[in-house]
Amino acid sequence: MATRMYIVKQLRETDLKLADAICESLKTAYDPSISKFFAHQDLGYKRFFKQSIKDPNYYTYYCFDPNYALLQGFACFQKVGNVIFLKNIVVDNRFRGSKIGTTLLKQALSAIQKTDEGQLQSFQLDVFEKNHHALRWYLSIGMQATGCTYWYDLTPSLDLPIQEQDMDGFEIVMDNFGFRQVKYRNEYIGTLLATNTLVARSEKIMEVRAQLPSFMKHYTVQAVGLVSNKELDFSLIDKAFRMSIPLIDLNLED
Numbered sequence: 604m605a606t607r608m609y610i611v612k613q614l615r616e617t618d619l620k621l622a623d624a625i626c627e628s629l630k631t632a633y634d635p636s637i638s639k640f641f642a643h644q645d646l647g648y649k650r651f652f653k654q655s656i657k658d659p660n661y662y663t664y665y666c667f668d669p670n671y672a673l674l675q676g677f678a679c680f681q682k683v684g685n686v687i688f689l690k691n692i693v694v695d696n697r698f699r700g701s702k703i704g705t706t707l708l709k710q711a712l713s714a715i716q717k718t719d720e721g722q723l724q725s726f727q728l729d730v731f732e733k734n735h736h737a738l739r740w741y742l743s744i745g746m747q748a749t750g751c752t753y754w755y756d757l758t759p760s761l762d763l764p765i766q767e768q769d770m771d772g773f774e775i776v777m778d779n780f781g782f783r784q785v786k787y788r789n790e791y792i793g794t795l796l797a798t799n800t801l802v803a804r805s806e807k808i809m810e811v812r813a814q815l816p817s818f819m820k821h822y823t824v825q826a827v828g829l830v831s832n833k834e835l836d837f838s839l840i841d842k843a844f845r846m847s848i849p850l851i852d853l854n855l856e857d
Contacts, residue, residue: 609675609703611710614663616656621665625677625693626652632693637731637754637840640802640828642794647781654780664711666694666703676703678711682723687715687850689728704740709855716850726850729843738844745854746846755837757808757827761816769817785818787811793829795822802828 614621629643642648655661665677676694680687694704716723730737772788775795783795792811793803801824808829815827829837
C-alpha cells in the first residue's frame with residue numbers, strides 16, 4: 604500500500620471548490636442534536652466563510668494527500684487580540700487515528716505565529732462535554748477548562764397559548780451575509796437559521812418567551828435554542844467547555 608502523504612496548506616481566496624467542500628463538511632461534522640443550532644446549517648454561512656478568507660484575523664488550514672487529491676481535514680481559526688481561537692477542526696472519518704489532527708494543528712499554529720510575529724500568547728477553543736474523544740485529546744495536549752456555556756433547547760417549554768397580538772414588536776433583519784437576525788422592539792433576540800431553528804445568545808429571549816409560540820407559528824420555526832453562561836431550568840443539550848493554554852506550553856508532539 605502506498606504511504607499516505609500529509610500536506611498542510613492555508614486556504615486562499617482562489618480555492619473556491621475547497622471552500623465549498625469545507626462548508627458542506629461542517630454541516631455534518633457535529634452531533635445532529637446540537638448542530639441544528641449552528642450557523643453552519645444556514646445559507647448565509649458560505650458567504651460568511653468566503654468573506655472570512657480575506658480577513659487577516661481569520662485563518663483556515665487544510666490537510667490533503669496530493670496522490671489522491673483528497674481533503675483529509677481542516678482547521679479554522681480566529682485571532683482575537685493576543686489569543687488564537689480554534690473555531691473548528693474536522694478530520695475525515697477515514698483518517699481518524701492517523702495523527703492528521705495533530706499534524707494539522709501543529710503546522711497551522713506554527714505558520715500563524717510566524718505571520719503574527721510572536722504577538723500571540725494563548726490558544727483557546729470550545730469543546731462539548733459529550734465529545735469525549737476530543738475532550739480527552741485536548742486535555743492530553745495540556746489544555747485546561749477555564750469556563751463553560753450551556754446549550755439549551757427551549758422548545759419543550761413553549762407549549763403556551765398563541766395570541767396574534769404577540770407578534771407585535773418582532774422583526775427580522777437580514778445582515779450582510781444573509782443571516783436572518785431576530786429583534787424584539789429593536790433589541791437582538793437571536794438568529795433564525797435555514798433549518799427553521801431560532802438560536803439565541805441573548806438573555807433577552809427569556810423576557811419574550813411567552814410571545815415565542817406566536818413567532819414560531821408565523822415563521823414555521825421548529826426549534827428554539829439558547830446558549831447561556833448560566834445554569835437554567837430547561838432541557839440541556841450539552842455544555843461546552845472553554846479550553847485554554849499558553850501557546851508556549853502546548854504539547855503537540857507527533
